[in-house]
Amino acid sequence: MRSLRLYGKQDMRFEEAEEPVIKNADDVIIRVKAVGICGSDISRFNKLGPYVEGTIFGHEFSGEVVEVGSNVENVKAGDRVAGCPAFNCGECESCRKGEPARCKKLHVMGAYHPGAYAEYAMLPAENVVPIPDNVDFDTAAMIEPSSVVVHGFYRTNMQPGAEVAVMGCGNIGLLAIQWAKIFGAKTVYAIDIDDAKLAIAKEVGADVVINSKEKAAHDQINELNGNHCVDVAIESAGSPITSAQVFALPKKGGQVVFMGIPYADINIVRSYFERIVRNELTVLGSWNAISAPFPGKEWSTSVHYMSTGQVNVKPIISHRLQLRQGPETFKKIINREESFGKVLFHPELG
Template identity: 65%
Template structure:
C-alpha cells in the first residue's frame, strides 16, 4: 500500500509500505477514507521529526472496516467508523483508575505504531466508534479534534451563562467556540491575530472577534466585560506568548484551560503570574480526548452533535488532496504558501 512516512524534520516520503496484518484477536483493519493534518503534525514535520524514523504518520481519520480479529464481535467488515488514536498501557496507576489520558505510556498511532496517512491502518477494536450514515467521512475524520476540544471544556465544569474567551482560532479553537455555545455560554470572545480566522470564528458561533496583534488582550476583554473578565479562558493557540497572556483574561475565581502545546519555553512575566495568585484562578491542563469507559463520552457526544448539525466542520476545511500530495503540502504549510485551514487527504484519490 501507499503511505506517508516521516524520516526526519522536513523529510516526509510518499512510498510503498507494508499493509497491516492482524496479529491480535482484538484488532481490526480499517481502509482509510479520509485523514486530516493535525496541528501537532505540522510541528513534528517542521521541527521535531518522528519518534521512529520511517514511521507511517497521521491520527485523525475515518474509514471502513475490512478485517476483524477472531474475538471482535462488535464490528464487522463494511462498518463505517472513526477511531480514537490513543493507545494506553492498562497497567499503570492512572489506567487502573480509569484516567487513561494520564497513562504513563500513553501514545497515539503515528508515533510508535503505524498511523493513518495510509491506505489501511490497524487499531484495537475498542478504539473504534461507529458512524451513523448521516455523518460523512469528511466530518468523521474530524471527530478526534472535536473530542479533544470537549475534553478540555469538561474539565472546567462550564455552565450555561458563562463568558468564555478562546485564544487561537485554529481547528481546536474553532471547535471549542462551538462547544462553548452548545454548553450555553452567554458570550464567547474569539482572540487571534488573523482577521480571516476571526471572521470564521464568528461564523461558527463566536459573539465577538478580537484581533490581539499589538495589544494586550486583557485590556480589550476587560473593557468588553465591564471590567469583570471572563469565567473561562481557553488557550488553544499553542503559542509561548498567549500561554502567558491567558492568565490575564479571567475574572476573580475564574478558570484557565490549556489545550494548545507551546513548542518553546513559556516565560510568564510578573503581571500575568500574579493573576493566578491574586485572582485565585483554577488552571487546568487538558491532554488528548479520552476518559472512562474508554474511549470516553467525548466521542459519542461528538458524533451526536455532528449528526444534529450543531457542530459544523465543513467551513473549516480548505483543502481536499490526494495522499501523494502530502510532502509538497506540508512544505507549503510551513512556508506559508497559501491559506491553509483544515487539510484532508484521500488515500483513494
C-alpha cells in the same frame, strides 16, 4: 498501498507500503476515507518527536471497515467508523485509576504504531468508533480533535450562562468556540491576530471577535462588558505569548484551560502572573482525548453533536488533497507559504 512515511526531520516520503494483515483476534482493518493533519504531526515532522523511522504517519481519520478479527463484535465489514488513535499501557497508576489520558506511556498511532496516512489502517476493536450515516467521512475525520477539545471542557466547572474567551482560532480554537456554546456559554469571545481566522470564528458561532494585534484582548473585552472579564479562558493557540496573556482574561475565581502546547519557553510578565494569585484562578491542563471507560465519553459526545450539526467542521476544512501531495504540503505549512486551516487527505484519490 499508497502511504506517507516519516524517515527523519522533514523527510516524509510518498511510497508503497504493505497492507495491514489481521494478526490478533481484536484487530480491525479500515479503508481510510479521510485523514487530517494535526498540529502534533507538523511538530513531529519539523522537530522529530516520538517516531520510528519509516513508520506510516497520521492519526486523525475515518473510514470503512474491511475486515475484522475473530473476536470483534462492535463493528463488521462495511461499517462506517472513526479511529481513536490513542494507546495507553493499562498498567501504570493513572491507568489503574481510570485516567488513561495521564498514562505514562500514552502515545498515538503514527508514532510507534503504523498510522493513517495510507489507504488502510489497523486498530484494536476498542479503538474503533462507529459513526451514523449522517456524519460524512470528512467530518468524522475530525472526531479526534473534537474529542480533544471536549476533554478539556469536561475538566472545567463551567455553568450555563458563562462567558468564555477562546484565545487562538486555529482548528482547536474553532472547535472550542462550538463546544463552549454546547456547554451553555452565553457569550463566546474569539481572539486572534488573523482577520481571516476571526471571520471563520464568527461563522462557527463566536459572538464577539477580537483582533489582539494592536490592543490587548483583555482590555478590549473589559471595554465591551464593563470590566467584567470571563468565567473561562481557553488557550488554544499554543503560543508562548498567548500562554502568558491568557491569565489576564478570567474574572476572580475564573478558570484557564490550556489546550495548546507552546514549543518554546514562556516568559510571564508580573501583571499577568499576579492574577493567578490575586484572582485565585484555577489553571487546568488538558491532554489528549480519552477517559474511562475507553475511549471515553468525549468520543460518543463528539459523534452525537456532529450528527445534530451543532459541531460543524466544514468551515474549518481548507484543503482536500491527494496523499501524494503530503510531503510538499507539510513543507508549505512549516514555511508558511500558504494559508491552511484543517487539511484532509483522501487516500483513495492517489
